[in-house]
Amino acid sequence: MTQRRHSIAVIPGDGIGPEVIEAGQRVLEALADRFDFALDWTTFDWSCERYAETGTMMPEDGIDQVRAHDAIYLGAVGWPSVPDHVSLWGLLIPLRRDLDLYANVRPVKLFEGVTCPLAGRTPDDIDFVVVRENVEGEYSKIGGRLYEGTEHEAANQVAMFTRHGTDRIMDIAFELAQTRRKHVTSATKSNGIVHTMPFWDERFEAAKTRHPGIDTAAYHIDILTAHFVLNPDRFDVVVASNLFGDILSDLGPAIAGSIGIAPSANLNPARTTPSMFEPVHGSALDIAGQGIANPAAAIWSGAMMLDHLGETAASDAVMSALAETFKHPETRTRDLGGTASTSEAVDAVLKAMG
Ligand code: NAI
Numbered sequence: 444m445t446q447r448r449h450s451i452a453v454i455p456g457d458g459i460g461p462e463v464i465e466a467g468q469r470v471l472e473a474l475a476d477r478f479d480f481a482l483d484w485t486t487f488d489w490s491c492e493r494y495a496e497t498g499t500m501m502p503e504d505g506i507d508q509v510r511a512h513d514a515i516y517l518g519a520v521g522w523p524s525v526p527d528h529v530s531l532w533g534l535l536i537p538l539r540r541d542l543d544l545y546a547n548v549r550p551v552k553l554f555e556g557v558t559c560p561l562a563g564r565t566p567d568d569i570d571f572v573v574v575r576e577n578v579e580g581e582y583s584k585i586g587g588r589l590y591e592g593t594e595h596e597a598a599n600q601v602a603m604f605t606r607h608g609t610d611r612i613m614d615i616a617f618e619l620a621q622t623r624r625k626h627v628t629s630a631t632k633s634n635g636i637v638h639t640m641p642f643w644d645e646r647f648e649a650a651k652t653r654h655p656g657i658d659t660a661a662y663h664i665d666i667l668t669a670h671f672v673l674n675p676d677r678f679d680v681v682v683a684s685n686l687f688g689d690i691l692s693d694l695g696p697a698i699a700g701s702i703g704i705a706p707s708a709n710l711n712p713a714r715t716t717p718s719m720f721e722p723v724h725g726s727a728l729d730i731a732g733q734g735i736a737n738p739a740a741a742i743w744s745g746a747m748m749l750d751h752l753g754e755t756a757a758s759d760a761v762m763s764a765l766a767e768t769f770k771h772p773e774t775r776t777r778d779l780g781g782t783a784s785t786s787e788a789v790d791a792v793l794k795a796m797g
């Protein structure tokens with residue numbers, strides 16, 4: 444019998460990135476043993492540390508080095524020695540764009556045992572997915588500065604929304620809703636942003652006709668953030684532009700207890716390039732090196748990676764085990780009001796897997 448093998452490019456990055464990725468790898472290796480598949484890891488030292496030594500976050504042919512893998516598993520990048528826009532545009536954004544990872548899928552779920560900052564909410568109330576457009580929109584390099592350092596200094600930046608890019612992210616959201624509670628909410632701002640956002644609304648309307656049987660809602664982003672806090676039970680799948688999705692996918696995990704849990708997938712649904720899986724959180728310099736980072740976001744991102752690679756039984760097994768560990772203070776990390784270190788939290792997940 445040929446064993447299933449998956450080749451994974453690992454980019455641990457900076458700060459707590461390497462700590463949580465090592466934790467995730469321990470769990471994924473245990474799953475591989477148990478579910479009879481193999482993971483071939485190739486580790487890349489692309490980080491702010493590398494930038495300090497070489498002047499670049501990754502080598503010039505970096506994208507080609509990861510292209511041949513089945514998936515990418517990334518920790519986080521960012522360190523005060525390198526400006527955040529340099530680390531982001533030197534690594535993460537090129538990976539997302541050059542590999543056409545246009546769908547950023549970020550689940551938000553309140554687990555039993557996790558304290559919800561919203562009074563009276565239970566796990567039944569908070570279970571939705573933010574689908575963020577990941578390669579165009581407001582995050583564009585089009586623009587510039589004029590008359591720098593003078594009184595007439597000016598800056599502008601052009602948001603780019605294409606029909607191709609907007610339609611395909613809408614389709615991902617509607618297809619996902621089809622497998623869930625069949626509801627899609629659009630994040631818009633067509634009252635204030637008068638060109639791109641009315642276009643976004645039109646493409647949402649067009650998507651509705653392509654996907655009958657899905658209920659929909661649309662809110663301007665300002666009131667939508669209020670509804671996340673006041674009525675999180677309204678949401679199943681939320682589709683948003685690059686900027687709005689970025690904001691909503693931090694607010695989401697915040698209402699679900701901790702950013703230390705939140706995972707994300709950067710998907711190329713056509714599978715012509717490796718998709719990338721990473722925690723939503725960053726390198727968390729305030730707790731780096733202390734062995735206390737919550738590994739849950741990295742483990743859940745790993746579960747999403749296994750699901751993408753077709754290892755659904757392994758993915759389901761690790762999610763049940765992870766959920767079990769949130770129920771007890773001694774197996775929860777400190778950000779969740781527990782006492783476990785990173786490695787104790789991993790031990791608990793392995794134990795719960797049996
Ligand atoms: P952050 O997510 O690193 O930290 C925010 C807060 O959440 C901190 O108090 C941190 O201790 C806590 N936190 C984050 N992850 C945690 C975990 N696993 N367990 C327990 N607590 C956790 O965001 P921040 O401080 O805005 O950014 C720090 C650096 O990370 C910056 O350089 C930023 O650019 C970078 N960053 C990188 C990202 C990526 O690589 N995808 C995403 C977000 C930020």
Ligand code: MG
Nearest residue numbers: 689690693723
């Ligand atoms: Mg963000």
